[in-house]
Amino acid sequence: MDQMGIPQTIDAITAYQAVNRPEQTAILCAGREVSYEQLHLASNRTANALRAASLRRGARVAYLGRESEQYYDIAFGCAKSAAVLVPINWRLTPIEAEHILRDSHSELVFVERDFTGVLDQVRPDLPWLRTVVEMDSATDRAAGFAAWKHGQPDECPDLGVGPGDPFTQLYTSGTTGLPKGVVLPHRSFFALRDGLAEQGLDWVDWQPDDKSLVGLPGLATAGLSWAMQGFAAGVTNVIMPMFVSQEVVRLIRDGGITTTFVAPAMLAMLLAEPIATKAAFTSMRKVVYGGAPISESLLRRCFETIGGEFVQAYAATETGNAVTILPPEDHVPGSHRLASAGRACPNVELKITDNDGQPVPPGHIGQVWVRTPAVMLGYWQLPEATARTLVDGWLRMGDTGHLDEDGYLFLCDRVDDTIIVAGQNVYPAEVEKALGDHPAVTDVAVIGIPHERWGEAVHAYVVLRPGNTVRPRELMLSLRGRLADYKIPTGYEFIDGIPRNPTGKIVRRHLREQFQKTMAGTGDGAFS
Numbered sequence: 228m229d230q231m232g233i234p235q236t237i238d239a240i241t242a243y244q245a246v247n248r249p250e251q252t253a254i255l256c257a258g259r260e261v262s263y264e265q266l267h268l269a270s271n272r273t274a275n276a277l278r279a280a281s282l283r284r285g286a287r288v289a290y291l292g293r294e295s296e297q298y299y300d301i302a303f304g305c306a307k308s309a310a311v312l313v314p315i316n317w318r319l320t321p322i323e324a325e326h327i328l329r330d331s332h333s334e335l336v337f338v339e340r341d342f343t344g345v346l347d348q349v350r351p352d353l354p355w356l357r358t359v360v361e362m363d364s365a366t367d368r369a370a371g372f373a374a375w376k377h378g379q380p381d382e383c384p385d386l387g388v389g390p391g392d393p394f395t396q397l398y399t400s401g402t403t404g405l406p407k408g409v410v411l412p413h414r415s416f417f418a419l420r421d422g423l424a425e426q427g428l429d430w431v432d433w434q435p436d437d438k439s440l441v442g443l444p445g446l447a448t449a450g451l452s453w454a455m456q457g458f459a460a461g462v463t464n465v466i467m468p469m470f471v472s473q474e475v476v477r478l479i480r481d482g483g484i485t486t487t488f489v490a491p492a493m494l495a496m497l498l499a500e501p502i503a504t505k506a507a508f509t510s511m512r513k514v515v516y517g518g519a520p521i522s523e524s525l526l527r528r529c530f531e532t533i534g535g536e537f538v539q540a541y542a543a544t545e546t547g548n549a550v551t552i553l554p555p556e557d558h559v560p561g562s563h564r565l566a567s568a569g570r571a572c573p574n575v576e577l578k579i580t581d582n583d584g585q586p587v588p589p590g591h592i593g594q595v596w597v598r599t600p601a602v603m604l605g606y607w608q609l610p611e612a613t614a615r616t617l618v619d620g621w622l623r624m625g626d627t628g629h630l631d632e633d634g635y636l637f638l639c640d641r642v643d644d645t646i647i648v649a650g651q652n653v654y655p656a657e658v659e660k661a662l663g664d665h666p667a668v669t670d671v672a673v674i675g676i677p678h679e680r681w682g683e684a685v686h687a688y689v690v691l692r693p694g695n696t697v698r699p700r701e702l703m704l705s706l707r708g709r710l711a712d713y714k715i716p717t718g719y720e721f722i723d724g725i726p727r728n729p730t731g732k733i734v735r736r737h738l739r740e741q742f743q744k745t746m747a748g749t750g751d752g753a754f755s
Contacts, residue, residue, distance in 0.1 A: 234417070234459055235390050235413070235414070235417055236306065236388050236389065236390055236392070236394075236413040237302070237303065237306035237388075237394050237413050237416060237455060238274075238303065238306040238307040238383070238388050238413075240303070240455070240458050240459050241253075241263060241266050241267035241270055241303055241458070242267060242383060244263035244266075244267070244458070244461050245263050245264045245266075245267035245268075247461065248263055248461050249262060249263055249264035250262055250263075250264065251263050251461060251463070252463045253265075253266045253458065253463065253464060254266065254296045254299060254463075254464055254466055255438075255463055255464070255465045255466070255482070256294075256295055256296045256465070256466040256467070256468075257467075257468065259296060261296045263461070266296075266299070266300065266303065267303075267383075268381045269300045270299075270300050270301075270302075270303035270304045270307060271304075271307065271379075271380070271381050271382060271383045271384075272304075272376045272379040272380070272381060273300055273301055273303070273304025273305075273307075273308075273376055273379075274303075274304040274305075274306075274307035274308040274383065274384055275308075275376075275379040275380050275382075275384060276304075276375060276376035276379045277304055277305065277308040277310055277335070278308050278384060279379065280335060280357075280358055282308065282310050282334060282335060284309040284310075284386070285309065285310070285311060285393065286310050286311065286334050286335070287310070287311050287313050287331045287332055287333040287334060287396060288301070288305050288310045288311065288312060288313060288333060288334070288335045288336075288337070289313040289314075289315055289327070289328060289331065289333035289335070289336040289337070290312065290313070290314050290315065290336070290337045290338075290446075291315045291317060291324065291336060291337070291338045291339070291342050291345065291346065292317055292337065292338060292339035292341075292342060292362060293317055293339065293468035293469060294441070294444065294445050294446065294450075294466050294467065294468055294469075295368070295466065295468060296466065297337075297362060297368075297369050297372055298314075298445065298446075298466075299445070299454065299458075299464075299466070301337055302395075302451075305394070305395075306388065306394055306413070307383055307384060307386075307388075308384060308386070309386045309388055309392065311393050311394065311395060311396050311410070312394065312395040312396070313327065313331045313333050313395070313396045313397075313398075313408075314395070314397065314445075314446040314447070314451070315327050315328070315398075315446070316444070316446055316447070316711070317339075317341075317342055317446075318651075318711040318712065318713065319345075319711050320345075320708055320709055320710060320711060321345045321348045321349055321708075322708075322709055323406075323710070323711065324345050324346075324349065325348075325349035325352070325353075326406055327398050327406065327408075328349060328353055328356065329349075329352070329353060330398075330406070330408055330607065330608075331396055331408055331607065332355050333355075333356060334355055334356060334357050334358065335356075335357065335358040335359075335360065336356060336358070336359050336360070337360045337362055337372065338359060338360070338361060338362060339361075339362050339363055340361060340362070340363050340364070340365075343361060346359065360372060360375045388413065389413070390412065390413050390414035390417070391412050391413070391414060391604075392412060392413055393410050393411070393412055393604060394411060394412060394413045394415075394416070395410075395411050395451065396408045396409065396410050396411075396607055397409050397411065397447060397448050397451070397544055399543075399544040399545070399652065406657075407606045407607070407609055407612060408606060408607030408608075408609075409448075409544045409545055409603050409606060409607075410603055410604040410605055410606070410607055411448070411547045411601075411603050411604070412547075412603075412604055414600065414601065415452070415547025415548055415601040415602070415603070416451075416452055416455040416456065416459070416547070416548065416601075417459065418547070418548050418574065418599065418600045418601035419431065419452075419456070419548045419549055419572060419601065420456060420459060420460075421574075422572055422573030422574040422575070422600075423572070423573060425573055425574070426573045428554075428573065430538055430552045430554045430555075430572075431456070431515060431538060431540070431549075431552070432513070433456075433457070433460035433461075433462055433486075434462075434485070434512075435461070435462070436462075436485070437457075437460070437462040437463070437485045437486055438462065438463045438465055438482060438483055438484050438485050438486075438510075439453070439454075439457040439462050439463065439464050439465065439484075439485070439486050439487065440465045440467075440475065440478065440479070440484045440486070440487035440488075441453055441454045441457070441464055441465065441466055441467070441487075441488070442470065442475070442487045442488050442489035442490075442493060443488055443489060443490065443493075443517075443650055444470075444650070444651075445466070447544075447652075448542070448543075448544045448547070449488065449517055449518075449542065449650075450488070452542075452547070452548055453488040453515075454466075465478060465482060465484060470493065470649075470650075472493070472496040472497050472499070472500050473500050473502065475493075475497060476497055476500045476502050476503050476507055477502065479507060479508055479510065479511060480502070480506075480507035480508070483510045484510055484511065485510055485511060485512050485513070486511070486512060486513045486514070486515070487511075487514055487515070488514075488515045488516070488517070488540075489514065489515075489516055489650070490516060490517065490518040490519065490647065490649065490650035490682060491516055491518065491519050491520075491521045491522070491525060491682060492518075492519075492647075492648075492649050492650060492678075492680070492681050492682030492683075493516075493649065493650055494514070494516065494521075494525060494529055494533075495525055495679070495680065495682070496649070496680060497533075498525075498528055498529070498532055498533075499680070503532060504532070505531070505532050505534070508532060508533045508534060508535075509534075511533055511534060511535045512535045512536065513535055513536045513537075513538065513555075514529070514533065514535060514536070514537050514538070515537075515538045515539075515540055516537065516538070516539055516540070517539065517540040517541065517542060517549070518647045518650055518682075519647060519682060519683075520539065520565065520566055520567070520568065520638075521537070521539065521558075521565065523560055523561070523565055526558060526560060526565065527560055530560070536555035536558070537555060537558045538552060538553065538554060538555055538558075539552065539553035539558075539568065539569055540552055540569075541568035541569060541636070541638075543622075543624060543625070544603075545602065545603045545616060545622055546597060546599055546601060546602060546603075546622060546624075547599070547601035547602060547603055548572075548599070548601035549572055550571065550572060550575050550577070550597045550599050550624075551568045551569040551570055551571055551572060551575070551577070551636050552569045552570070552572055553565075553567060553568065553569030553570075553635075554569065557569070564635055566637060567631075567635040567636055567637045567638075568628075568635075568636045568637070568638055569635060569636065570633070570634045570635050570636065571597075571634065571636075572599075574599070574600055575597060575598065575599045575600075576597065576598040576599075577595070577596070577597055577630065577634070577636060578596045578597075578621070579591065579592070579593040579594065579595060579596070579628065579629055579630055580593050580594050580596060581593050581594075582594070584618075587629075589629070589630050589631055589632050590629055590630075590631065590632075591629055592627055592628065592629045592639055593627065593628075593629070594623065594624070594626070594627055595624040595625075595626045595627065595628050595636070595638070596621045596622065596623055596624065597621065597622050597624055598620055598621050598622070599622070602617070602622050603617075603622075605617065626638050626639075627639045644674070644675075644735055646673070646674070646675030646683050646685055647675070647682055647683050648675075648678075648681050648682065648683055648684060648685065648713045648714075649680075649681040649682060649713065650682075651711075651713050653675075653685055653713065653714045655672070655673045655674070655733075655735075657710070657714065658673045658685060658687070658706075658710065658714055658715075658716065659671050659672060659673055661705075661706055661709050661710055662687060662689065662702060662705075662706065662716075664705075665697070665702060665705050666692075666695075667691050667692055667695035667696070667697040668689055668690070668691060668692070668697075668702075669690050669691065669692045670689075670690035670724070670725045671687060671688065671689050671690065671725070672687070672688045672725045672733045672735065672738055673685055673686060673687045673688070673716060674686055674688075674735050674738050674739055674742065676718070676742055678717075684716075684717045684718070685714065685715065685716040685717060686716055686717065686718040686719075686720070686742065687702070687716035687718065687719045687720070688720050688721075688722050688725060688738055688741075689702065689719055689720070689721050689722070690721075690722060690723065690724055690725060691721060699718075699719035702716075702719055703715060703716070703719075720745070722741075725738075726738065
């Protein structure tokens with residue numbers, strides 16, 4: 228807490244809310260309600276159980292399951308016990324989950340029964356994994372979790388957790404395709420709130436009667452940050468085990484949802500539902516979206532059907548929170564600013580540099596750098612990668628773009644070429660490695676292509692070994708079980724060679740141009 232009693236660490240949130248609004252609903256999930264007082268006491272018991280498990284300060288604690296009230300109980304419990312939360316996307320394959328468990332050296336894992344098979348496959352190779360807590364039973368979704376912490380005291384342990392201490396380790400991936408653990412401190416989740424309050428801005432604001440839908444997964448940075456901001460504001464947070472567009476529309480219509488954070492592709496999915504009438508969205512006052520700019524046509528449809536205010540946020544896992552925001556007043560159909568990612572958040576600095584790290588003037592394209600108080604502590608056990616990304620307090624975003632004269636950031640391309648499929652990040656190098664393991668493939672490159680429902684889809688360009696033939700379906704099937712479904716390419720094009728620069732790096736711009744020509748009917752390639 229600061230001198231005014233406002234929480235500055237995750238562990239302090241529930242204690243503050245339990246005093247100020249104990250009966251307020253903190254979590255609503257599948258019809259189940261948890262008050263702030265209940266959440267505080269439950270997470271206290273979780274924290275004490277973690278300490279009883281002899282976990283040292285900073286020990287990694289993994290969670291493999293869907294979002295639920297128990298997940299946030301565990302998140303707050305980790306914060307109170309000074310353990311570090313390692314969420315694992317339940318959509319990942321055993322190979323992908325194993326890398327996270329191995330790299331993080333997680334000593335305790337909470338797992339839902341649906342995913343124990345994944346854990347059983349990898350556990351023999353993880354000798355440091357001392358404890359596995361099966362969350363649920365065949366008849367009770369929290370029976371195992373409740374039994375594990377039964378009898379623990381209700382008092383919160385006081386370990387002197389500070390804003391700079393690590394809270395969570397979230398896995399992302401760069402151009403190498405190897406997932407890296409991004410370690411975020413407690414302060415990352417309060418920087419945006421404090422900066423906006425200092426300048427009296429309501430770009431992202433909360434009202435006492437808000438019902439906030441955690442649209443993006445709380446198992447990743449965007450969703451977790453959104454949820455923690457909602458908890459810190461003392462509002463009701465509506466949690467879904469998974470995003471189902473029809474269910475979301477129903478929740479908004481019948482549950483009085485007032486605000487949410489989603490990807491533009493998710494908005495398109497909502498509007499495609501037959502029950503998505505204007506009357507279904509009368510409670511919505513503000514929609515925050517991220518991951519991509521919104522198209523003018525989609526924005527117009529949102530204005531017509533959803534109404535309310537729209538805000539775009541630009542961030543990366545490494546930034547810990549939003550670094551730029553396009554506020555409601557700039558969401559005007561026809562405005563050139565709709566193509567931008569907005570302007571710097573309070574206490575955040577932006578600069579655009581050339582390849583030598585020298586600043587370039589407005590209007591000139593270069594690499595995007597940011598300086599933010601929410602920045603990560605570093606990549607877990609990767610000092611060299613950290614040093615390449617964090618330079619003199621500045622974070623290399625991995626994107627190219629330019630600033631206009633008014634300080635609005637216009638992104639041109641992602642240096643790391645991340646593909647965003649329905650709000651989920653897909654990293655080309657990871658897909659390319661998996662495809663390249665097929666015996667008939669000698670070279671491969673993947674790009675993101677526009678998809679009406681998902682925002683983007685993964686498309687593969689494949690070079691076959693001489694004398695080999697293979698059908699796209701065979702390539703697709705070879706990836707099942709190795710990659711999460713959303714990472715598997717939906718289209719395959721066989722070409723003679725992958726365009727590369729003199730250093731051997733793939734020139735994806737040429738492939739995107741080839742795709743556009745093919746779609747226009749002027750390309751030589753053929754989709755299969």
